[in-house]
Each structure stands twice: as C-alpha cells, then as structure tokens.
Amino acid sequence: MSAPRRAPRQVPRREPRIIWTIPTRGDGRGNRSRGWDPAPSLPASVRDGRAGGPAFTPFDYLHQISRAAELGGLAGVYVPYDPHGEESLVVSGSLGRDSRFLEVVAGFPAGIATPVYAAKLSATLQRAFGGRLGWRLEVDLDERVQRTQGDFVTGADRYARAAEFLTVAKAVWHGQDVDFTGRFYEVVKGGFTGPLAGLPFPTVYLSGTSDEALALSAEHADVHVFDLAPDDELDRHVARLGERVRPALQATVHTREDEAELTGTSGLRGTYAQVADQILAYRERGFDTFFLAAEPRLEEALRIAQHVRPLLAGRA
Template sequence: MAAYPDFLVTVPTQGDGRDPLRRDRGEWQPGARRPLPPFVTDLRPGASSAFDHLAQVGRAAEIAAIGGAFVPFDSAGEESLVVAAGLLRQSRHLRVVAGFHPGIATPVYAAKFSASLQRFTGNRLGWQLDVDLDPAVARSQGDFLPGADRYARAEEFLTVAKGVWHEEGYTYEGRFYQVLAGGFQSPNSGLPFPRVYLTGTSPEALALSARHADVHLFTADQDVETGIGELAAQSAQEGRPVEYGLRLPVLARDDDEEAWAEARRLWDLAGGVGEGLPDPDPRTRLWGGFGRIAGPGASGLVGSYETVAAGLRGYLGQGVTTFVLESRPHIEETYRLGERLLPLFAKEIEHVH
C-alpha cells in the first residue's frame, strides 16, 4: 500500500482551451479555431492531428515528473482506451489509467487487449471501471442492465478478467459470463494485472472495492472520511488492502489573490459576468464553481500552491494517498502542478524513502 502521495493528471476528452467555452485545442470545436496569424506560411490542413494535443498533455505530465495520467470514460468524448494506448506509446514512464464500463466488451477481450498493452508498454496500464452509469448514458451505450445487477456484472467481469489473466485452462460459469478452458499463454501470461480503480459510496460499490479494487476513488463532495472507514472495515474482512484516492479539480497560483483573480476571469468567460463569485465552503475551503468553468464535476480547491497543498494534506491525514487532479488548460496547468505544487510534498516522499 502506498504511504506517500501519488499524483495523476486528468486528460481532456472533449478538447481544451484557455476559454472554458471555447475548446479549440484537439480539433474538438473546429468552428472555434482562431485564425492563423499572418506570419504562418504553411496553411495546409492537417498539420497536426486531434491526438497531438492529448500527447502534449501526457508529455507535460512526464516531463513535470507527475506519476500518471487518468483518461476518464466519456460517452460524448474521445474513446478512453484508444487515448490511453496512444499515451502509453508516446511515453516512456507515464502510467495511464483508462476509464471504461463493463458493458464495453467481454472481460476476456478486455483482459487480452490489456495484456498486449502491458507487454508493449512495460506494465503501465490501469483500469478505472465506471459501474453505476447514469441510466440514460448507459442506454445510449447499448447497456440496459438495471440497478444492483450492474455491480453483480462488474463483480463477474473482474473475476473473469483476473481468472483468464492468471490461470491457464480457466473455466467460469456465471450469470453474465461463461468461459470454458480459457486463460492466457506466453507471452501474454505472467504479466501484472492492471491496477484497478473503482468509485462510489453505496454499499454495493464499497463491497466491490473491498474484493477487487487496488485504489478506491472518492470525490470531494462525498463524505470521504466515512467512506474510508467503511471500506477499511470491509477490506480487512476480505483480507486485502485497498488504497484510497480522490478526484479533485484545482486552481493554484503563486498567491491566493492571483488564484482567485484567475477564478474570477474564468467565471466571467463562462458566462458569469455580473454574477457574484461563489464563496468557498468556510469549513472545507472547497469551491463549487468548477462546475461552470471546467464542466460538470465535484468541488475543488482554489488558492496559492501552499494553500492547495495544505488542502491535500488534510486528505492525506484521512488516509488518501492518490490524487487525480484536473486543471484547465491542461498542458500549461500540468506543468504548473508538476513544477510548483508537487515539490511541496518532497518531505512526505523523502520521509518514506
């Protein structure tokens, strides 16, 4: 189990840009593309691909010594497993966690796909299973499985995927999947199984994590401390450790005043001109305005690098060791986080080593 903070950055799946409403990077909004300045002489289209921007985010994370990148499942965005494979190919050390839902494929195919990626990239792939999708999103993906059955299927999905991964001649008979004399052979056998990241605070979600997760990700809007306590008790009964993580938007600058000035600028660009800027929660210091400036999501932290680091240390004190951070625009902010925020945790890392 990790004893020091592990940081990942979130990769944009629907373009990016300095303006919250104008995502002209990554060819996501071609109509929003700014005209080229007069000194540009090569006007040929296709000089860069849609993936080039994503590759730069991954490269920024690697250069800034951030441990990993998280590509969330996004039903309306880029395909996370394709993006993850590209980022792994474009990097040497970056770990990449791909989000997907169990209805995307059979567990045998998902495991086979991942075994090849592990073999080709030095075992740097992780899985984040989105189990409890919004029903409308699930149906749009051709998945009509209801309620608690989604967790029952996820249980079988992970059981079968690990079974064929680790056991030659593997056989399984379940409600959702059947395998007869399956299992991988060399060179796809004997590899580390992808680290499994799971989410949720329902009893079904925590029970699934207790049995299968390597890392359970919370959001700041959830009762993290209570969730960790409940999951710790369940994982102890299962006789296996689970690490705890947090998905968190952040906006960090040299001082608090500069950070809030940037929040105000982004708030106005996102349509908030004339509206008062929401205050952070006086108890947790979490700011709920990220939903407007960065798209739907949880509350996050705004402030100086020291202020944000102090907020993260509060979660470290609760047992969180993995932080999946999101900050836009992703390339520039990834460098900021790696060069200015992460060094503030050098003592924690040095204490461990």
Template sequence: MPELILRLPTRQPPARGLGPVATDVRAGLYGPLEHLFQTGRAAEIAGLGGVLAPDDPGGEEPWTVAAGALRHSRHLRVVAEFSPSFATPVYAAKVSATLQRAAGGRLGWRVAVGGDPAARAAQGDTVTGPDAFRRAAEFLTAAKGVWHQRPYTFEGDFYRVLDGGFGHPLAGHPFPTVYLSGTGEAELDLSAEHADVHLVRFGADLDAVRAALADRASAHGREVRLGVELSLSVRQTGRDDGPPEGVTGHWDGFAGLGHTVPEGLVGTPDELAAELDRLAGRGVDTFVVEATPALPEAYRLGEHVLPALEALAAREASGAR
C-alpha cells in the same frame, strides 16, 4: 508521498488554423489527438504519477487515448476508464495484456459502474441497479481468471468462459491496477473484492469509508488503498482562466469551469500541498486530479505543487526519526 494522476480533457479544444489566409495541402503534422498526448507528456515531464483517460460518451474513446498516451510516454501510468459493456472480460484482458507488454506494465483500469441510466442506454448498455454491480464483479473475476490461470473456466449469469486463459506472449504480465469508486454499500463490496485503489469524491467521510472498506476487504484477505478525486486550481497572479478572484480553499464551483468533478481546492502551491498532505495523513495515497486547462496545469502542478508536497513529506519524515 501520494501519487497524483491527472484527468485528461474529455474533449479537445477547437482546431486552430489560418482560415482563408493560406491552405496547406499536406497532411497535418499533428493528428486530432495530439493535444491529449501532449498533455500526457507534460504530466510525465512534470513528474506526475499518471493520467486518466475518462469514459465520456461525447468525448474521445478512452482505450484509444490510453494506448496513445502509453506510446508517447516512458514512465507514466495510464488509466483507461470504461464500463463492463465495452467488451467481454476476455477481450478486455487480451487488449490489456498487449498494452502491458508494449508499455512495461503501466496500464490501469478504472471500471465505471452505474451512472446515469439514460446515458448508459444511449451507449447500448441497459444493465442497471444491482445487476450492474453483479456484472462488474463477474467481469473482473473472469478477466483476472484468464489472466492468471490456464485453462480457466467461469460460469456466471453474465459471462461464461470455457477452458480459457493466456499463453505466450500474453501470459506473465502484471494485471492492470484496478480503480473503483463510490461510497454506497454495493460500491464498497465490489472494491473490497476487486479494487487496488478505491476512489471517493473530495469531501466524503474518509474515516467512515476507510473503516468500512477495511472490514470488507479483510474478509477477502485483501487490502485496498484509498484515493480522492478532486479538482485543483493553482492560484497565481495574472491568470484569467481559473476560479473568480477571492475564491480560495475548498470550492464546489468547478463545474462552472467545465470540470466533471465540481468539488476541489483553490490556492497557492503551498496551500494546495498542505491540504493534500493533510489528506495523505488520513490514509489517502492517490489523488485523481482534474485541472483546466490541463496541459499548462500539468506543468504548474509539477513545478510548484509537487515540490511543496515533497518538502512537507521530507519534514515530516525527519521529524518522525
């Protein structure tokens, strides 16, 4: 059964109030991030595997969102997306060790490498091209080193760690699950050495990516799981907030709905489950899903798509015996 991870909205809907009708001078019952935490709770209640707190330069800070989502849930995996420019690998590892202690090992990392150079520069990050991938490799090497070894020393071009490493109470917790992405040579090389899950966009050549990744990962004595990032819309009658009528199956127009991921699937729960099951049959075990509006879509995915997907998996398992 593949895991579904819901992408949290990067920006909150406008606040709704009573306007000039009435004024409540008390502090608000719900803080400005409550909508995001409600979406995370909906994903957990609905039975989804996790949520992703995206790295959006114009949106909420992903580590803060991830920490809140972990605090507001009991079983949900929460993935924080960030660039290596966020912090030193030692500080990122220390923050994560504390979160792992507090949340029972449910934190994941999605390390964002590359992207629009202008957008990165606006965030103070001017490392681009091959250097960005070399820095990411050093970041992950050093972060894992201080996590698992003490004392630990690392000498690189971007980072130096001298006699580092964690003791009590930070030592001994599981390192965050690492998600990386892309189809280029540099992306695949980085994932082969460091990723637990390698993500590709919907529509990528899965067979080619899987073969190339397996060859590279075997050189490091590792195996890397394969995931797909896509948008989903559960087609139901009486909805006016989804794709236009008549759109079904594969659709690349999700950007028009405000999605970050433009490619994805539109269909009934059974149709979506069949497509996800088909991809699972090709070695995909993780789906990072964008759906709008995220909170009600979390419930639709859990109440309608997951049961259909579980039924397909059960039928296939019984047929294989």
C-alpha cells in the same frame, strides 16, 4: 451525534501520487487544437489515400498534456470514459506508448466488451508500454447513457456483472483451462498463453459510495477513488473498504502563487503552499493517490508540476 473519527491509516511517508486527468472531449477552448467541435477536416491527400494530414490535431494536444505530466514528475494520467468523447482505451494506448514512466489509467464501462476481450486488449497494452496500465472500471453510469451504448443491465445487477467481469478477467489473465459459468459470462477452457501470459494485471481502480460499490471494491479493487466530501463521511466509507484497498481522492484543483488571483470556489483551492498542505493532510489520513483536473489541462499540469509537486516532494 456525529460519527467517531476514524484513526488515520499508517501510510509510508512517500510523495503523494498525482494522476492528471486527460480531456477526451476537448479542453474548454473553441479552437481545433484543444476542442473537438468542429472536428478537423481531412485534406484531400488523406481522402484519396496519399500520405499527409493536419500538421497538429487534438490528439497532439493530448500528448502535450501527457508529456508535461511526465516531465513534471507526476505519477500518471487518467483517461476517463466519456460516451461522447474519444475512445478512452485507444487514447490510453497512444499515451502509454509515448511515455516511459507514467501510469496510464483507462476508464471504461464494464459493459464495453467481454472480460476476456478486455483482458486480451489490456495484455497487449501492458506489453506495449511495460506494465503501466491501470483500469478504472465505470459501473454506476446513467442508465440513459447505458442504453445509448446498447447496455441494458441496470440497478444492482451492474455491480454483480462488474464482479463477474473482474473475476473472469483476472482468471484468464493468470491461468489456463479456466472454466467459469455465471449470470453474465461463461468461459470454457480459457486463459492466456505465450506472450500474453505472465504480465502484471492492471491496477484496478473503482469508485462510488453505495453499499454495492464499496462491497465491490472490498473484494476486487486495488484502489478506491472518492470525491471530496466532509472528513467524517470519507472516514465512514474508507473504513468499509478494509485495509487491503487503498483510498484515493478525486478533485478539481485551483491554485496560484497569490490567493487573490484565485477565481474557483470548489475542490482543492489556495496558494501553492496551501494546496500542498491540503494534499499532505489527506496523505496523513491514508490517501496516497490524487486524481486532479483543472482547465486548461496543459497549463495547469505544468503549474502543478512546477509549483506544487516540489513542495510535496520536499516534505515527503
């Protein structure tokens, strides 16, 4: 017997938010501007301490993508955590400072640092670009990858630690004289004062469909990001989040003016109008934020901004 369809959430009829994914390990191209292998060599003027450097680096390309997203009216950019890519928090800080309106969602694992240090770093980023930072906390990493990063917390303990991480980070962010003793963290008389106090806490994005992942989001997330899945499966998972947590969708996107030009077979796929229809159909079911990606990231960001977003805005 199939599961009953969940009634659509009541959501404001606003334009769906598109958050474009930034490539932190290259963009599928073999040249130095878009790929990270080989790395650009430093000229002698840099090695011996004098001013100078490459005229165009991979980081300039990341900024091109971010600027295209902003100029095209997209809602934000997502800088995913990649153990073999550039450090996501550093890239996020650079892109956030270079933009005026974009939300910058930084992906990072809960084991990257203490929650107090992560919160302090993020408070500085919030100050640097006016409160536009989001956290996408990665919890369910491959355990082999975790070990290469010096992190040996495994299984359900990863979710228990993530819950403590978010509890402590929010406590020191919003309070003073914070005392906390848990399984993974301990804080005595912590909390932010002075210029670090009074800032908005980053929007918390979480993901996953396990019991532990959904329970963590129900308690701590602002937004829970799902991968594309059959409607009844998505409905079951969304129902477990509660009304406070907003669901979001993550997908690759393949779109062209003529359907005959398409080569991709998965994700959101079709003409500009068809992809807009698919996004709006999910919006009617409660999904107001969409983490999208396609290669090459710059050209496809421009394509979405120029051809799909106007259809979404016109029908919002």
